[in-house]
Amino acid sequence: xxxxxxxxxxxxxxxxxxxxxxxxxxxxxxxxxxxxxxxxxxxxxxxxxxxxxxxxxxxxxxxxxxxxxxxxxxxxxxxxxxxxxxxxxxxxxxxxxxxxxxxxxxxxxxxxxxxxxxxxxxxxxxxxxxxxxxxxxxxxxxxxxxxxxxxxxxxxxxxxxxxxxxxxxxxxxxxxxxxxxxxxxxxxxxxxxxxxxxxxxxxxxxxxxxxxxxxxxxxxxxxxxxxxxxxxxxxxxxxxxxxxxxxxxxxxxxxxxxxxxxxxxxxxxxxxxxxxxxxxxxxxxxxxxxxxxxxxxxxxxxxxxxxxxxxxxxxxxx
Amino acid sequence: xxxxxxxxxxxxxxxxxxxxxxxxxxxxxxxxxxxxxxxxxxxxxxxxxxxxxxxxxxxxxxxxxxxxxxxxxxxxxxxxxxxxxxxxxxxxxxxxxxxxxxxxxxxxxxxxxxxxxxxxxxxxxxxxxxxxxxxxxxxxxxxxxxxxxxxxxxxxxxxxxxxxxxxxxxxxxxxxxxxxxxxxxxxxxxxxxxxxxxxxxxxxxxxxxxxxxxxxxxxxxxxxxxxxxxxxxxxxxxxxxxxxxxxxxxxxxxxxxxxxxxxxxxxxxxxxxxxxxxxxxxxxxxxxxxxxxxxxxxxx
Numbered sequence: 001x002x003x004x005x006x007x008x009x010x011x012x013x014x015x016x017x018x019x020x021x022x023x024x025x026x027x028x029x030x031x032x033x034x035x036x037x038x039x040x041x042x043x044x045x046x047x048x049x050x051x052x053x054x055x056x057x058x059x060x061x062x063x064x065x066x067x068x069x070x071x072x073x074x075x076x077x078x079x080x081x082x083x084x085x086x087x088x089x090x091x092x093x094x095x096x097x098x099x100x101x102x103x104x105x106x107x108x109x110x111x112x113x114x115x116x117x118x119x120x121x122x123x124x125x126x127x128x129x130x131x132x133x134x135x136x137x138x139x140x141x142x143x144x145x146x147x148x149x150x151x152x153x154x155x156x157x158x159x160x161x162x163x164x165x166x167x168x169x170x171x172x173x174x175x176x177x178x179x180x181x182x183x184x185x186x187x188x189x190x191x192x193x194x195x196x197x198x199x200x201x202x203x204x205x206x207x208x209x210x211x212x213x214x215x216x217x218x219x220x221x222x223x224x225x226x227x228x229x230x231x232x233x234x235x236x237x238x239x240x241x242x243x244x245x246x247x248x249x250x251x252x253x254x255x256x257x258x259x260x261x262x263x264x265x266x267x268x269x270x271x272x273x274x275x276x277x278x279x280x281x282x283x284x285x286x287x288x289x290x291x292x293x294x295x296x297x298x299x300x301x302x303x304x305x306x307x308x309x310x311x312x313x314x315x316x317x318x
Numbered sequence: 319x320x321x322x323x324x325x326x327x328x329x330x331x332x333x334x335x336x337x338x339x340x341x342x343x344x345x346x347x348x349x350x351x352x353x354x355x356x357x358x359x360x361x362x363x364x365x366x367x368x369x370x371x372x373x374x375x376x377x378x379x380x381x382x383x384x385x386x387x388x389x390x391x392x393x394x395x396x397x398x399x400x401x402x403x404x405x406x407x408x409x410x411x412x413x414x415x416x417x418x419x420x421x422x423x424x425x426x427x428x429x430x431x432x433x434x435x436x437x438x439x440x441x442x443x444x445x446x447x448x449x450x451x452x453x454x455x456x457x458x459x460x461x462x463x464x465x466x467x468x469x470x471x472x473x474x475x476x477x478x479x480x481x482x483x484x485x486x487x488x489x490x491x492x493x494x495x496x497x498x499x500x501x502x503x504x505x506x507x508x509x510x511x512x513x514x515x516x517x518x519x520x521x522x523x524x525x526x527x528x529x530x531x532x533x534x535x536x537x538x539x540x541x542x543x544x545x546x547x548x549x550x551x552x553x554x555x556x557x558x559x560x561x562x563x564x565x566x567x568x569x570x571x572x573x574x575x576x577x578x579x580x581x582x583x584x585x586x587x588x589x590x591x592x593x594x595x596x597x598x599x600x601x602x603x604x605x606x607x608x609x610x611x612x613x614x615x616x617x618x
Contacts, residue, residue: 028513028514034419035419035420036427037419038417038420038423039428041416042420042442042445042484043438045445046444049448052455052456052458052459052460106353107357110352110354111354113350114353114354127354127358131357133601136535136539137364137597138543138597139543140574140575140593141368141593144590145363145364145367149363178357181357181360182357209343211339211346239449239450240449241451242545245575267451270451270455271451271454271548274458288458292455299448300448302447303447303448307443
């Protein structure tokens with residue numbers, strides 16, 4: 001008995017090891033460095049975008065005064081007697097932004113309120129994937145749909161408007177509106193579902209109707225998420241290219257607020273210009289980057305606003 | 319007297335919903351359902367319209383015939399489909415290591431107190447919102463011309479699109495990795511595994527379905543992108559089969575756009591048929607990704 005115990009204990013003693021690390025883990029450090037480089041690619045990309053935009057923009061502003069650029073109302077960079085007032089294409093982008101939001105906000109928010117407060121779970125299970133499908137449709141398809149279907153439909157329904165030519169920025173904006181509805185709906189829906197049910201229960205306990213709870217308790221409580229959703233949708237509308245290229249066309253260098261006309265947006269201009277082969281270093285080439293910088297800065301500002309709002313709604317409830 | 323008055327007041331306050339409340343409720347619910355239906359109707363009419371326009375033109379020749387501007391009856395999308403395959407192949411090869419690697423670094427290794435890690439996170443969040451055409455500008459300035467300078471080739475398209483969808487992949491992979499409970503990795507570390515061994519053998523396999531879903535969704539998005547590729551050389555109307563590193567390529571959405579620019583009606587039908595093919599492809603991929611996500615969703 002005593003022998004087996006001592007043999008047992010010596011066997012254990014033989015198997016004992018130091019619990020220190022047996023050596024430096026160089027492989028681990030290498031892997032960590034590689035992974036850090038992968039993550040660092042994002043910084044490289046942003047730097048690349050900024051650098052690629054800034055250098056030609058500086059060269060552009062050496063030839064064109066900033067005052068003319070930002071306040072001029074004639075945009076004709078490829079004409080012999082070139083004019084570089086950027087307002088027409090900025091107004092084009094703004095028209096798309098405003099009209100698409102006017103369409104998408106009611107549809108998107110109403111759908112979100114319905115999905116989060118009123119819909120039965122079965123309806124939600126079907127509708128949410130369908131909205132994801134809408135979000136996944138390539139923008140070329142939406143552009144062609146707007147150009148071939150929505151435009152004739154709009155002319156039939158509203159014949160009294162001064163339609164002219166096949167392009168129309170209002171129709172393009174309707175297409176963009178359809179495109180951003182899933183963004184607004186899904187983010188608002190998430191924001192409203194994040195509101196604790198205790199708030200709703202409190203409302204019901206005080207005798208509120210479902211409508212009152214939805215509009216006066218849940219909606220205000222989720223407002224920062226809803227604002228984030230709208231701003232993100234707007235940012236997407238500003239940056240959308242194919243829909244406006246197809247349906248609003250190469251347009252008009254003249255400043256106009258008329259949605260029935262074809263008006264070029266900043267994105268359509270960039271796409272239209274750069275597909276021709278323009279020599280590097282000419283002012284025509286630099287215009288692409290000047291407008292690109294303007295576009296990048298505007299969407300950056302919109303996105304930062306949206307991130308700020310998302311952070312606020314996350315903090316309050318999580 | 320006072321009590322009966324109080325009782326009447328309480329009864330009035332606690333009464334079941336009045337006529338007015340019922341009307342408000344019905345109106346509100348109908349407006350919401352109308353809004354939702356408007357969105358769904360938009361989607362449905364898009365799909366039905368494209369099928370109606372291009373459905374008659376659907377045939378295998380669409381996939382096997384070369385494009386032609388002279389004979390729309392025999393034109394096809396072959397070169398565009400090959401171009402899409404090359405470009406998307408390049409995108410897949412790039413986003414899997416870069417995206418999963420970045421996500422693993424940010425979730426498992428990075429110390430969020432360090433400023434450079436916060437800078438990386440901020441960058442990824444911003445890049446997710448940059449318009450796709452700005453990536454085209456980046457590609458034009460750096461990949462086609464500039465330092466990398468490979469010209470208007472399919473590889474340039476791959477690089478540009480990979481950078482475009484990278485934030486999406488990183489976001490999805492991070493969510494998937496975050497969903498793996500720390501007890502799994504703690505247990506592995508407690509048994510003596512190194513951090514990388516834990517990640518490679520426990521965390522990544524557990525997060526795999528979520529990561530795969532993210533990658534498939536990113537690819538589905540890349541397939542449908544046209545704007546950045548217009549700037550990076552996909553615009554040339556190619557009638558020859560493209561190669562990865564030689565001049566000239568086109569992808570499906572770009573060629574659809576080019577066909578749609580032509581005035582003749584047959585080209586419109588051809589473009590619509592191309593849209594139907596593209597929609598089928600994208601919808602199949604999205605449904606597969608969603609099915610994957612639902613099927614392999616694990617509750618720990």
